[in-house]
Amino acid sequence: MKSTILSTLQSKGFSGIIRKNNQKIEKFDVTDYAQKLFTFLRKDVTCRVAFSALLKTNFFNNDKVLKNVNESLKNIGTSFVRKAICQAQRCHTQLERLNLADEDFEPTSKHMNCNKCSQRNELSPDNYAQDFGITQNDLMKLLHFGFRMGAFQVNYHTACFKCSKATYVTKFNEASFTCSKCKKLKFVTTEYIVPDASVDNLIENKLGRWFEWYCWKLIKNGINCQPNVIVKKGNQEVLEADILLEKDGKIGLIECKDREDCSDILAKLPDIKRIANVFILVSASSRAENKVLAAIKAKLGNKFVWVSPEKVHELNTIVHSKLN
Numbered sequence: 001m002k003s004t005i006l007s008t009l010q011s012k013g014f015s016g017i018i019r020k021n022n023q024k025i026e027k028f029d030v031t032d033y034a035q036k037l038f039t040f041l042r043k044d045v046t047c048r049v050a051f052s053a054l055l056k057t058n059f060f061n062n063d064k065v066l067k068n069v070n071e072s073l074k075n076i077g078t079s080f081v082r083k084a085i086c087q088a089q090r091c092h093t094q095l096e097r098l099n100l101a102d103e104d105f106e107p108t109s110k111h112m113n114c115n116k117c118s119q120r121n122e123l124s125p126d127n128y129a130q131d132f133g134i135t136q137n138d139l140m141k142l143l144h145f146g147f148r149m150g151a152f153q154v155n156y157h158t159a160c161f162k163c164s165k166a167t168y169v170t171k172f173n174e175a176s177f178t179c180s181k182c183k184k185l186k187f188v189t190t191e192y193i194v195p196d197a198s199v200d201n202l203i204e205n206k207l208g209r210w211f212e213w214y215c216w217k218l219i220k221n222g223i224n225c226q227p228n229v230i231v232k233k234g235n236q237e238v239l240e241a242d243i244l245l246e247k248d249g250k251i252g253l254i255e256c257k258d259r260e261d262c263s264d265i266l267a268k269l270p271d272i273k274r275i276a277n278v279f280i281l282v283s284a285s286s287r288a289e290n291k292v293l294a295a296i297k298a299k300l301g302n303k304f305v306w307v308s309p310e311k312v313h314e315l316n317t318i319v320h321s322k323l324n
């Protein structure tokens with residue numbers, strides 16, 4: 001840990017030690033894969049939503065992932081699919097659907113004729129609405145986009161229609177479609193998984209840790225910071241900081257949350273107030289509950305900053321402006 005972080009903590013009557021688990025984050029961060037995943041996650045808030053949903057469901061392309069993705073997207077009010085519908089009264093036929101994975105994702109002004117009622121539609125970007133009815137195909141398209149960036153690996157999960165014998169392949173050949181046991185046709189489903197075993201360091205409890213790494217990576221080159229610090233007063237553990245920052249004798253404390261429920265923070269507020277000049281709560285894939293945010297604000301006032309999921313990429317700027 002940087003000596004300036006420690007000495008600043010000490011000047012406030014506290015001490016700090018690095019949590020053992022921190023090694024896992026630092027070990028992961030130096031892998032080639034970490035940079036590829038980081039690039040994908042930074043692309044858009046919806047990439048983080050999809051990644052979080054996959055983690056929480058153990059990378060299974062099932063209805064649970066889809067449900068989780070749609071709920072999270074609705075919660076933050078942003079989707080990776082936008083759609084335009086026919087403007088004619090009572091028609092509402094879909095004219096176009098754009099996926100973040102498409103090169104022309106950003107809507108432009110254009111005209112499109114409706115297939116159903118033949119009305120000529122003059123479309124501007126304002127006519128495109130966020131689509132929260134993400135389908136399996138939409139999600140596959142986004143994950144394939146991540147696959148092309150190296151953030152995911154494709155596994156083909158094949159199972160026999162007759163005897164249910166299941167296998168995994170990473171490449172197809174004719175045999176992929178025939179059961180080795182009963183020679184019947186197999187069905188194939190595509191799974192996107194993380195390719196690197198080292199990512200296990202980030203996903204042991206399905207929650208949080210990947211996001212701590214992500215937030216730390218966003219800021220670590222521009223400021224004194226340390227993930228996973230246990231702050232102590234004497235021999236007593238006071239709290240665990242996801243990330244601790246120091247700038248000009250001021251302490252910043254960052255809490256990274258990959259879930260809506262942040263109520264566990266409330267009990268720590270008196271200690272947070274004593275330790276930190278700034279407390280930053282960063283939300284990954286869903287918003288924190290308003291009543292919790294209000295309670296933190298009431299206790300910490302201007303010391304408190306909430307960073308919503310779509311603002312996370314600005315974390316570096318936020319950190320610097322608040323610790324000035």
Ligand SMILES: [Zn+2]
Nearest residue numbers: 086091114117
């Ligand atoms: Zn129409």
Ligand SMILES: [Zn+2]
Nearest residue numbers: 160163179182
């Ligand atoms: Zn079989």
